Amino acid sequence: MAEAQTTQKRTSWPRFAKSNGKKACTVEGCKRPYRAKNYCYFHYKQWRQGELPHSRYRTCSKPECRVKTFKAGLCEKHHGEAYKKDAA
Incomplete structure (x- = not known):
């Protein structure tokens, strides 16, 4: 049973x-x-x-930014801001 x-x-x-x-x-x-x-x-x-x-992960080198790095030690947002000047 x-x-x-x-x-x-x-x-x-x-x-x-x-x-x-x-x-x-x-x-x-x-x-x-x-x-x-x-x-x-x-x-x-x-x-x-x-x-x-x-x-x-390696994080953005900007103070208070804890986002994963994209290029050159910066997150995608800060990398775009830093290198936007060079493209113009």
Whole structure:
């Protein structure tokens, strides 16, 4: 006779800490165990999205601009502004 199995469909992957929670996140003031790249789950997510100072990609060299570089160390917007003068 078949038994009814209770299975739950997983909606997301579990958040496991590495090293059994012995090492902490490297962000100042954060005491969560690290997950990857020495960041906890939440700071790793911010790192992937480019919201932390050491971002995933090279970013624009203009102050306060966190966009991925396009050419010559500048994002597409700032590159266009800087080199538009040369084309005219």
